[in-house]
Amino acid sequence: MFCRRVLLTLLSTAFALTTAATDCSKLPVFYFHGVRGDHTNAQNFVANLTAEGRTVVALTFCEMPCSLQAIVLQVPKAITQIREVVANSSEFNDGYIFLAHSQGGTISRAVIEEMDDHKVKRYISMAGLQNGQFIGPDKVEYSIANDGPFLKTLVPETMFNYSAYGPEDFYGKMQKDYVLYSIENPDAQYTYSQFNVNRWPQFGSFSTANFFLPVYNNVNRCLPGDNQCIYDQKRRKANFLKLEEAHFFASPADERIMPWQSSIFGRYSEVDTIEEIETKYMNLTIVNMNETLEYTSDTF
Secondary structure: OOOOOOEEEEOOOEEEEEOOOOOOOOOOEEEEOOOOOOHHHHHHHHHHHHHOOOOEEEOOOOOHHHHHEOHHHHHHHHHHHHHHHHHOOHHHOOOEEEEEEOHHHHHHHHHHHHOOOOOEEEEEEEOOOOOOEOOOHHHHHHHHHHOHHHHHHHOOOOOOOHHHOOHHHHOOHHHHHHHHHHHHOHHHHHOEHHHHOEOOOOHHHHHHHOOOHHHHOOOOOOOOOOHHHHHHHHHHHHHHOOOOEEEEEOOOOOOOOOOHHHHHOOEEOOOOOOOHHHHOHHHOOEEOHHHOHHHHOOOO
């Protein structure tokens, strides 16, 4: 991920990775929208970038309600559309740029890692959900006041009923119950994206019960003798390192992605057991990117 082969610049709200330089002044752009978004979210980017003489493709592989679908199902759709566009225009032969927002950040990174034939030269993630979502103690009061209606739109009540939880339950009980539901119902990973992006702070269960984030962070466990798993980890890392530049932007004013540091690969500290998600909830603290397993072990 951030190994010695790249130059890393870390700011309070943004960082960039760079390797070799390609003239990107005319490279075409693919835009990935966020959850419940569509191609029209790219209007300002299209106007400004086409004025520079660029081609901009606002992707439409999974818009509006479809964007709530499991990300593990959205990634192949994105790859299919990108390959179709690239195959039909020589304009993309020298490479292109990925520009992504919110949930589009995590989808686009998965596309980069999964797509062996990609020619992404520049990658720009704006408030991208890079390291998942977890309602922790730092903004729990805001979440209590504002997130109830939004959460209900992400997962049907027949699967997980957010309405059953009162304000006091936001202090760990609701989060713990959601984790238990995810573990006890593994098929949920193939239903809604909210299950794929839940980065709960108990690594043992997270690394095995979440079928998306651990895979593309390359911290999923490969059993002894599972050569395919090991090969895929190396392949995903190699695909990510084909990028010449990657820029990640985040803001402490972000009141949707929690913690906001997720957009620059931060997360909450770990607990030993699932029960402690509730009982030690107020002890959770932010772990910055350079202290994470992904960084210290250079997993991608």
